[in-house]
Amino acid sequence: MNARTTLVEMARHNLSYAASGEFPREDDIFRVPASNYYDEGRWKLEIDRVFKRMPLLLALSCELKAPGDYKAMTAVDVPVLMCRGKDGKVRAFVNMCRHRGAVLMPDGSGNANRFSCPYHAWTYDQAGALVGVYAAEDFGDIDKSCNGLVELPTCERAGLIWVILKHDSTLDFDRFLSGYDALLEQFGFADWTLFDRRTLEGPNWKIAYDGYMDLYHIPILHRATFGADMPNRAIYYPFGPHQRLTFPDPSLAEKAEDEWSTTHLLDGVWTVFPHVSIASFGGGGRSVMVSQLFPGKRPEESITVQNYVMQTPPNEEQRAEAQAQFAMLEVVVRDEDYATGIAQQKALMTGAMPDVLFGRNEGGGHRFHTWVDRIIDTDDEDLNALFESG
Ligand code: FES
Ligand SMILES: [Fe+2]
Numbered sequence: 001m002n003a004r005t006t007l008v009e010m011a012r013h014n015l016s017y018a019a020s021g022e023f024p025r026e027d028d029i030f031r032v033p034a035s036n037y038y039d040e041g042r043w044k045l046e047i048d049r050v051f052k053r054m055p056l057l058l059a060l061s062c063e064l065k066a067p068g069d070y071k072a073m074t075a076v077d078v079p080v081l082m083c084r085g086k087d088g089k090v091r092a093f094v095n096m097c098r099h100r101g102a103v104l105m106p107d108g109s110g111n112a113n114r115f116s117c118p119y120h121a122w123t124y125d126q127a128g129a130l131v132g133v134y135a136a137e138d139f140g141d142i143d144k145s146c147n148g149l150v151e152l153p154t155c156e157r158a159g160l161i162w163v164i165l166k167h168d169s170t171l172d173f174d175r176f177l178s179g180y181d182a183l184l185e186q187f188g189f190a191d192w193t194l195f196d197r198r199t200l201e202g203p204n205w206k207i208a209y210d211g212y213m214d215l216y217h218i219p220i221l222h223r224a225t226f227g228a229d230m231p232n233r234a235i236y237y238p239f240g241p242h243q244r245l246t247f248p249d250p251s252l253a254e255k256a257e258d259e260w261s262t263t264h265l266l267d268g269v270w271t272v273f274p275h276v277s278i279a280s281f282g283g284g285g286r287s288v289m290v291s292q293l294f295p296g297k298r299p300e301e302s303i304t305v306q307n308y309v310m311q312t313p314p315n316e317e318q319r320a321e322a323q324a325q326f327a328m329l330e331v332v333v334r335d336e337d338y339a340t341g342i343a344q345q346k347a348l349m350t351g352a353m354p355d356v357l358f359g360r361n362e363g364g365g366h367r368f369h370t371w372v373d374r375i376i377d378t379d380d381e382d383l384n385a386l387f388e389s390g
Helices: 003-020 040-051 173-177 180-187 205-213 223-227 250-254 316-348 363-376 380-389
Strands: 030-033 056-060 069-075 078-084 090-094 108-111 114-116 123-125 130-132 154-157 160-163 193-202 235-239 242-246 269-272 276-281 287-295 302-310 355-358
Touching: 003 180, 003 235, 003 242, 003 250, 030 363, 040 287, 040 363, 056 069, 056 078, 056 287, 078 160, 090 154, 090 160, 114 130, 154 173, 154 180, 173 380, 180 269, 193 205, 193 316, 205 269, 205 276, 205 287, 205 302, 205 316, 205 363, 223 316, 235 363, 242 363, 287 316, 302 316, 355 363, 363 380
Parallel strands: none
Antiparallel strands: 030 355, 056 160, 069 078, 069 108, 078 090, 114 123, 123 130, 154 160, 193 302, 235 242, 242 269, 269 276, 276 287, 287 302
């Protein structure tokens, strides 16, 4: 089925629920052990078995538009260097020199023809090949062709770049993406523009991420900012471990289906397992906020990178609107979601409560926590089958 047809079906499905005054609910309330949010052993398992084995959405294609554009970052303590080669292909490497392991490029971005190590100037090209050894005649024989940068499995789809931090992973990106990428492709992110970015500190990554999968809190916690008139009922569409959150758009009911705009059809929140949320907005021209969540230094800490991405470069007026909206989103997430989450984290760490509850109306949390458990429990060689069956 083509992606637009799927999006139309979702919108139609949403409208049928709106007409009935009902919405889909899970069979039962779901419990997650409270210790999952603070236990050190559990947290290490999540890092080793989820973050180090699942594809992570580390960049937007628009950050690496031209050959030679690169981005260096540290993702769950792994130094990563991504670069678009002359052939147009994005590659990711462990950002580590093959001589003695120095970090090649400091975190940041730019355009480079070559990457030269700050320690002894070994040099690599955009495809990670070792092309220069300083004072080579003194160093001794070395086969350059076996000493390129260590490449990480990478996949560019829908204007988004996924990287697996484990260099020898055999996980199949298609199985992991479960068809979700074809829907995301409808945004056309490859041609969008990164307008601004900031980093926020939050509670345990799952406390933070739970909030991206729940509309139940929107009219309550966010009533003073944007939530007062928003629905609290989410309709979820899972694709493998990824979930789109929607709610009915009554304006669509007044139009013929072939007049439903792609923009409307893509509304809502698109979560990308295990750590990203893409939320659609209208202000200042068409824009989305891509939030990338990472575990912090301890179980009770996380880091969120908020990326404000626009369909077209803004004019003056749109720029001001986008700035105002991005500033508002800082307040919403920092002072409402994460302030609540940081206090919630401390409360849970008293150990006074055995489980947290996800209601029949909070199916996003049911599926997310089930997927995290399932992945933790699956050995490397069985991961592909997990997604096939998922
Ligand atoms: S560690 Fe990079 S050149 Fe020596
Ligand atoms: Fe929220």
